[in-house]
Amino acid sequence: MTTRNQGYFTEENSAEVVTGQIGPDTDPRLAEVMAAIVKHMHAAVKEIEPTQEEWLTAIKFLTETGHKSDDWRQEYILLSDILGVSMLVDAINNRKPSGASESTVLGPFHIPDAPELPMGANICLDGKGAPMLIKGRILNTKGEPISGAKIDVWQTNDDGFYDVQQKGIQPDFNLRGVFRTGSDGTYTFWGAKPRFYPIPDDGPVGKLLGNMGRHPFRPAHLHYIVSADGYEELVTHIFDPDDEYIGSDAVFGVKESLLAKFELIEDAEQIKAANQTGPYYEVVHDFVLAPES
Known part of the structure; x- marks a missing residue:
């Protein structure tokens, strides 16, 4: 290994001296990434002038963040989330053509083996919360229905918890299901009206949120993964626009195009036609898939 003399370190030339030590045989992408990180980190330190x-x-904060991370909880991803980096990476990697539905972050509570159910099934297995009918269409950017699209959905219960967070309290696969569209591209299923919930805030990231005067809450939403042959997979949510945290999502996951009206149905005829015994909520939202690149 050869030494590289890039000059002596000063406050003024600090970034140039450090990046100058990157060897000529370094992987080009790694060299590019490290040079950018050093450049911006040194600029931030010069602006902040920390003691x-x-x-x-x-x-110490970074050390505590690492100690809080394990196979179940990734505190560094949580840090990325609350700084908006996760959403920025998602946006960069999911640029869509005009008319296609926008993506948002996956979140930590998806499981890959949820049961496949017939259209119209109820994914709320414990009967808690206000009933909610969710329906819409899966379309392509030409407005044509997509047959055989797979729709993987999951949500919190009325208390703001996913089933995997309450093993032994909620039934397994509560408020989860997989559906496939027919030739008309429509989908429909029953769930429960979700509510806002906090991201884990009992660690260093939660303490940082509090020190910045920020809350830890995500507004009420449903998760979707929509996929079909010949189309890009869509990982997204739909949000309740009337949620009190809709304008201040702790992880910045809300996009205007993902707001869906959560309409309370109180008409007796509609209630009867839906085989309900009382008022229920209804959400209608279409998703448009982009063709594979």
């Missing part, structure tokens, strides 16, 4: 104590506080 030694503040620098050590930052080191």
Whole structure:
């Protein structure tokens, strides 16, 4: 390994000296990434001018963040979420053609083996919460229905928890299901009206949120993964526009195009036609898939 003399370190040329030590045989992408990180990190430090104590506080925060992470909980992803980095990476990697539905973050509570159910099935297995009918169409960018589209859905219960967070309390696969569209591209299923819930805030990231005067809540939403042969997979949500946290999602996952009207149905004839015993909510939202690149 050869040494590289890039000059002596000063406050003014710090980034150039450090990036100058990157060897000529370094993987080009790694060299590009590290040069950008060093450049912007040094610029931030020069702007902030941290004290030694503040620098050590930052080191301790990163150490605590690592200690809080395990196979179940990734505190660094949570940090990425609350800084908007997760959503920015998602946006960069999911640029869509005009007319296609927008994506948002996957979230940590998807499981791959939810049961496939017939259209119109009820995914709310414990009967808690206000009944909600969810329906719409899966279309392509030409407005044509997509047959055989797979729709993987999941949501929280009325208490703001996913089933995997309450093993032994909620039934397995509560408020989860997989559906496939017919030739008309329509989908329909019953669930329960979701509610807002907090991201895990008992660790260093939660403490940071509090120190910044921010809350940990995500507004009420349903998760979707929509896929079909010949089309790009869509990972997205639909949100309740009337939720109190709709304008301040802790992980910045809300996009205007993903707002869906959660309409309360109180008309006696509609209630009867839906085989309900009382008022229920109805959400109608179409998804448009982009063709595979």
